[in-house]
Amino acid sequence: MPDPSLLAQLLDRQEITAVMAAYARWADLNQPERQAATFVQDCRVSYHPGDWIAGREALTEQLRAALARYVQTSHHVSNIEIDFEGPDTAAAQSAVIAWHRRHDGSEWTLYGRYVDRWTRTEAGWRLAERELRAAGAVGRDDRELPPLGRACGTPT
Amino acid sequence: MPDPSLLAQLLDRQEITAVMAAYARWADLNQPERQAATFVQDCRVSYHPGDWIAGREALTEQLRAALARYVQTSHHVSNIEIDFEGPDTAAAQSAVIAWHRRHDGSEWTLYGRYVDRWTRTEAGWRLAERELRAAGAVGRDDRELPPLGRACGTPT
Amino acid sequence: MPDPSLLAQLLDRQEITAVMAAYARWADLNQPERQAATFVQDCRVSYHPGDWIAGREALTEQLRAALARYVQTSHHVSNIEIDFEGPDTAAAQSAVIAWHRRHDGSEWTLYGRYVDRWTRTEAGWRLAERELRAAGAVGRDDRELPPLGRACGTPT
Numbered sequence: 267m268p269d270p271s272l273l274a275q276l277l278d279r280q281e282i283t284a285v286m287a288a289y290a291r292w293a294d295l296n297q298p299e300r301q302a303a304t305f306v307q308d309c310r311v312s313y314h315p316g317d318w319i320a321g322r323e324a325l326t327e328q329l330r331a332a333l334a335r336y337v338q339t340s341h342h343v344s345n346i347e348i349d350f351e352g353p354d355t356a357a358a359q360s361a362v363i364a365w366h367r368r369h370d371g372s373e374w375t376l377y378g379r380y381v382d383r384w385t386r387t388e389a390g391w392r393l394a395e396r397e398l399r400a401a402g403a404v405g406r407d408d409r410e411l412p413p414l415g416r417a418c419g420t421p422t
Numbered sequence: 423m424p425d426p427s428l429l430a431q432l433l434d435r436q437e438i439t440a441v442m443a444a445y446a447r448w449a450d451l452n453q454p455e456r457q458a459a460t461f462v463q464d465c466r467v468s469y470h471p472g473d474w475i476a477g478r479e480a481l482t483e484q485l486r487a488a489l490a491r492y493v494q495t496s497h498h499v500s501n502i503e504i505d506f507e508g509p510d511t512a513a514a515q516s517a518v519i520a521w522h523r524r525h526d527g528s529e530w531t532l533y534g535r536y537v538d539r540w541t542r543t544e545a546g547w548r549l550a551e552r553e554l555r556a557a558g559a560v561g562r563d564d565r566e567l568p569p570l571g572r573a574c575g576t577p578t
Numbered sequence: 579m580p581d582p583s584l585l586a587q588l589l590d591r592q593e594i595t596a597v598m599a600a601y602a603r604w605a606d607l608n609q610p611e612r613q614a615a616t617f618v619q620d621c622r623v624s625y626h627p628g629d630w631i632a633g634r635e636a637l638t639e640q641l642r643a644a645l646a647r648y649v650q651t652s653h654h655v656s657n658i659e660i661d662f663e664g665p666d667t668a669a670a671q672s673a674v675i676a677w678h679r680r681h682d683g684s685e686w687t688l689y690g691r692y693v694d695r696w697t698r699t700e701a702g703w704r705l706a707e708r709e710l711r712a713a714g715a716v717g718r719d720d721r722e723l724p725p726l727g728r729a730c731g732t733p734t
Contacts, residue, residue, distance in 0.1 A: 268586045274424045276432055276588055287501040290517065294535075294557050296573040338564075338572065340533030340557035342517050344500045344656045345599040361602065361654050363519065363675065365533050367558055377652030377677050379606075401606050401652035402679055408650075416650065417608040430580045432588055443657040446673065450691075450713050452729040494720075494728065496689030496713035498673050500656045519675065521689050523714055 278356070279348050282384055282391045286360060289393070290341035298329035305393040306385055312397045315412040338367040343380075354386035355394075374405030379414060434512070435504050438540055438547045442516060445549070446497035454485035461549040462541055468553045471568040494523040499536075510542035511550075530561030535570060590668070591660050594696055594703045598672060601705070602653035610641035617705040618697055624709045627724040650679040655692075666698035667706075686717030691726060 285304050292301035302325045305311065311319045313332075319325050333339070345361035364376040383395040400411035441460050448457035458481045461467065467475040469488075475481050489495070501517035520532040539551040556567035597616050604613035614637045617623065623631045625644075631637050645651070657673035676688040695707040712723035 267582045268589055270423045272589055273429060273585060276592060277424055277428055279592065280432060280435065284503055287503045287515075287517075290501050291503070291515070291535075294570060294572065338533075338558040338570075340517065340519075342498070342500050342519055342533075342654070342656075344498075344654050345602050347596055347599045347603070359599075359603070361599075361652065363652075363654055365558065365560075373560065377650075377654075379603075402650040402677065404677075404685065414606060414650075416606065426579045429585060433580055433584055436588060436591065440659055443659045443671075443673075446657050447659070447671070447691075450726060450728065494689075494714040494726075496673065496675075498654070498656050498675055498689075500654075521714065521716075529716065 275350055278350070278386070278391065282348055282356065282358060283346055285391055285393070286343050286346065286358075286380075290343050290362075293329070293333065293341050294339050296333045296339075298326050298333055301329050302326040305396070306387060309393060310395045311393075312412070314410075335368060336366050337369055338365075340365045348384075356384040356391075358382040358384055372405065374403055376403050376406075376411075377401040378411075431506060434506070434542070434547065438504055438512065438514060439502055441547055441549070442499050442502065442514075442536075446499050446518075449485070449489065449497050450495050452489045452495075454482050454489055457485050458482040461552070462543060465549060466551045467549075468568070470566075491524060492522045493525055494521075496521045504540075512540040512547075514538040514540055528561065530559055532559050532562075532567075533557040534567075587662055590662070590698070590703065594660055594668065594670060595658055597703055597705070598655050598658065598670075598692075602655050602674075605641070605645065605653050606651050608645045608651075610638050610645055613641050614638040617708070618699060621705060622707045623705075624724070626722075647680060648678045649681055650677075652677045660696075668696040668703075670694040670696055684717065686715055688715050688718075688723075689713040690723075 289301055289304045302322050305322055305325060307322050309322055311325050319328050342363040343360050348356050348358045350356045360380045362378045362380060367373050378401060379399045381397045381399060382393055384391050385394040398412060399414045400408055401414045402408050403411060445457055445460045458478050461478050461481060463478050465478055465481060467481050475484050498519040499516050504512050504514045506512045516536045518534045518536060523529050535555045537553045537555060538549055540547050541550040554568060555570045556564055557570045558564050559567060601613055601616045614634050617634055617637060619634050621634055623637050631640050654675040655672050660668050660670045662668045672692045674690045674692060679685045690713060691711045693709045693711060694705055696703050697706040710724060711726045712720055713726045714720050715723060
């Protein structure tokens with residue numbers, strides 16, 4: 267029989283993965299309140315370098331303003347890695363492709379990474395912290411986005 | 423010990439997820455019969471608003487015609503959410519990026535969502551119903567595609 | 579109670595999936611040694627048709643040279659299918675979108691597929707073999723890339 271605690275972790279991974287998908291789904295449906303409900307009340311969130319949003323109310327307003335800049339978006343989350351730090355907390359990373367179409371018809375695509383902390387609440391797993399990092403972007407100057415931290419390797 | 427019925431659901435989720443991947447793989451290999459074999463015999467499928475294909479034979483012919491319009495396609499499925507409605511039925515959603523190259527060399531990319539119903543059969547889990555919705559498309563007029571249902575929010 | 583051997587396989591699937599994500603993460607962080615550490619010592623790897631890299635040292639050098647051609651990359655892995663061939667070996671396939679920006683600012687995007695063999699080692703599951711196949715590419719002549727094997731179907 268496999269280790270019961272590892273099986274219990276599989277159930278937790280499944281739930282976290284589902285909430286990651288819901289975050290993206292509510293974004294693309296332009297439902298900022300529901301998107302923010304994937305976070306705990308006292309969450310910390312950063313979409314720009316050094317700029318941390320504190321708390322779900324502030325986050326909701328920022329998401330509302332951000333989503334209103336677009337007529338269409340599509341967020342695609344993969345490469346999910348979850349490391350449990352205790353029974354009720356986890357660190358997680360995932361990769362995202364986020365396509366955006368602005369009101370003027372122009373588009374930009376983010377190739378990014380979410381760096382998260384998750385907490386188990388009475389209502390299930392929720393995001394306690396999410397930091398966006400950008401591998402790059404097309405259709406937008408990505409020097410204004412938070413860098414991924416790629417090593418500066420050169421051929422020898 | 424975790425709840426055995428939740429563990430059994432994990433096995434069902436794994437199987438459904440694998441069939442979702444097979445649907446995409448057979449599409450990209452231009453194997454419409456095998457792609458259609460991921461559906462039950464009396465399936466309902468919609469790729470265009472209000473237009474439902476009834477049954478696996480009709481679906482196979484539609485897939486054959488659709489795939490023949492392209493020299494290359496690539497379907498990437500993520501954001502999988504599965505909700506069991508009983509031991510043998512499930513509702514599921516997933517996000518898809520589908521890149522297509524036509525015979526004239528032109529390309530288009532779909533940023534979409536599959537809204538599914540799944541059924542357990544003697545041969546395993548199969549698609550009973552799949553409806554495509556489009557967050558947007560690049561390289562094609564996406565006003566002809568079924569909309570995602572994005573809320574019309576505006577900044578306040 | 580679900581079949582214990584299938585539950586044990588779920589744990590193995592989880593571990594293989596996590597290593598697939600790590601391969602992509604280390605690539606995008608330009609860490610070729612760590613990327614190569616997702617393979618066994620005597621691995622076989624092919625990124626070009628008929629050209630097999632033998633062993634982790636040769637692979638590390640090839641990855642180092644390949645990553646040095648870019649200032650930014652982003653690898654997005656989905657559609658994961660894993661078939662166990664024994665308790666300690668598995669065949670796997672996955673789909674990848676890999677965005678690349680060259681030093682001159684030009685970009686190309688791969689729509690590809692990894693065809694793998696995995697082995698359980700004392701340190702966990704590792705890639706024994708990985709072959710890249712390309713559904714297509716944008717921003718680069720994809721006739722030089724290994725083909726997916728798409729059937730040459732035509733409408734009847």
